[in-house]
Amino acid sequence: MSVYRGRFAPSPTGPAHLGTARSALIGWLRARSKGGVFVLRMEDLDGPRVREGAAQAMLDDLRWLGLDWDEGPDVGGPHGPYTQSERHDRYAEIIRRLARSGHTYPCTCSRREIAEIASAPHGDEGPIYPGLCRDGPRHPDREPATRFRMPDPPPVFVDRFAGEVRSEAAGDFVIHRKDGVVAYQIACVVDDHDMGITEVLRGDDLLPSTPRQIALFDALGWTPPAFLHVPLVLGADGQRLAKRHGAIALADLRERGLTAAQIVGKLAHGAGLTDTDAPVEARALVEGFSPSKLRREPTVWM
Numbered sequence: 001m002s003v004y005r006g007r008f009a010p011s012p013t014g015p016a017h018l019g020t021a022r023s024a025l026i027g028w029l030r031a032r033s034k035g036g037v038f039v040l041r042m043e044d045l046d047g048p049r050v051r052e053g054a055a056q057a058m059l060d061d062l063r064w065l066g067l068d069w070d071e072g073p074d075v076g077g078p079h080g081p082y083t084q085s086e087r088h089d090r091y092a093e094i095i096r097r098l099a100r101s102g103h104t105y106p107c108t109c110s111r112r113e114i115a116e117i118a119s120a121p122h123g124d125e126g127p128i129y130p131g132l133c134r135d136g137p138r139h140p141d142r143e144p145a146t147r148f149r150m151p152d153p154p155p156v157f158v159d160r161f162a163g164e165v166r167s168e169a170a171g172d173f174v175i176h177r178k179d180g181v182v183a184y185q186i187a188c189v190v191d192d193h194d195m196g197i198t199e200v201l202r203g204d205d206l207l208p209s210t211p212r213q214i215a216l217f218d219a220l221g222w223t224p225p226a227f228l229h230v231p232l233v234l235g236a237d238g239q240r241l242a243k244r245h246g247a248i249a250l251a252d253l254r255e256r257g258l259t260a261a262q263i264v265g266k267l268a269h270g271a272g273l274t275d276t277d278a279p280v281e282a283r284a285l286v287e288g289f290s291p292s293k294l295r296r297e298p299t300v301w302m
Contacts, residue, residue, distance in 0.1 A: 004031060005196050005198045006030055006031040007041055007200070008024045013050055013051060016058045018233055018267070019233045021061075022299065023202060025065070025282060028067045030289065030291065032289075039069060039072065039077070040059075040073070041195070046181075057251070059073075066260055066283060079196065084191065094220065095146060095175060098148065098175070098216075099146070102149075104149065105133060105134060106145070115127055117130060129171040133147070144178060148212075149172055157227065159229055161228050162207060170215075175216075185216065193217070193220070198225050199227070203229065205240070210229075231296065231298040235300070268280060268285055270295075273293055
């Protein structure tokens with residue numbers, strides 16, 4: 001059997017918060033319980049939102065929580081670099097490959113134009129692109145983005161937590177913006193392939209993205225990893241946990257006097273891994289961990 005290789009891929013746009021901690025904890029437990037490799041990757045392609053020093057602060061916070069990783073930007077490894085902003089040449093190579101195989105086309109439509117098409121259907125991620133540039137750019141004078149030709153119907157897959165997932169429609173999507181920024185969809189596919197990831201464990205807010213990523217794997221002739229999407233952490237108002245809910249950054253909680261074991265205990269209990277929210281060290285949860293123990297509903301942090 002192949003060695004299990006899991007990953008945690010945060011964006012350094014701010015301090016590590018409780019949602020970050022929960023995803024990292026579950027992913028780490030999954031890898032450690034299977035005697036596998038845990039990879040940490042920084043997804044920092046969204047330049048304007050990346051905060052200076054946030055990546056190192058996040059690594060420090062996760063280590064304080066009791067987590068470690070076998071490969072990553074600070075420890076190295078055989079599949080680096082582990083920071084996306086250092087992998088542009090690799091992404092450009094793959095985007096050219098997709099263009100040569102006819103899987104992409106230049107698109108000059110603006111977001112505003114797409115949004116203003118009254119008949120355009122909407123999916124989980126906004127308006128579905130109606131293919132206006134599939135047969136050639138509508139505005140040849142504009143700098144184009146690169147769109148991927150999404151198969152219709154989109155790929156069906158079985159998530160290891162959510163079960164069978166079918167998407168009604170996905171539409172062609174951008175993998176390279178006109179300003180030169182590589183899109184998340186293609187970057188994470190290339191990285192997961194190059195880093196030998198065997199299972200992607202992440203929050204279920206990314207479930208709608210998965211058919212697109214599987215389509216990219218198929219177009220490139222690569223075998224996709226397994227997927228396991230877990231429920232998110234929500235605030236008391238039922239919305240995804242955010243700054244408006246108060247001090248949710250690990251650094252803030254630490255300054256308030258909470259210990260790592262207290263935070264791990266609360267996160268583990270909310271996820272269904274323990275019977276109480278008593279303090280517990282992360283390493284004590286490895287033995288006996290199973291995704292089948294995870295709650296099906298989101299965790300509400302009070």
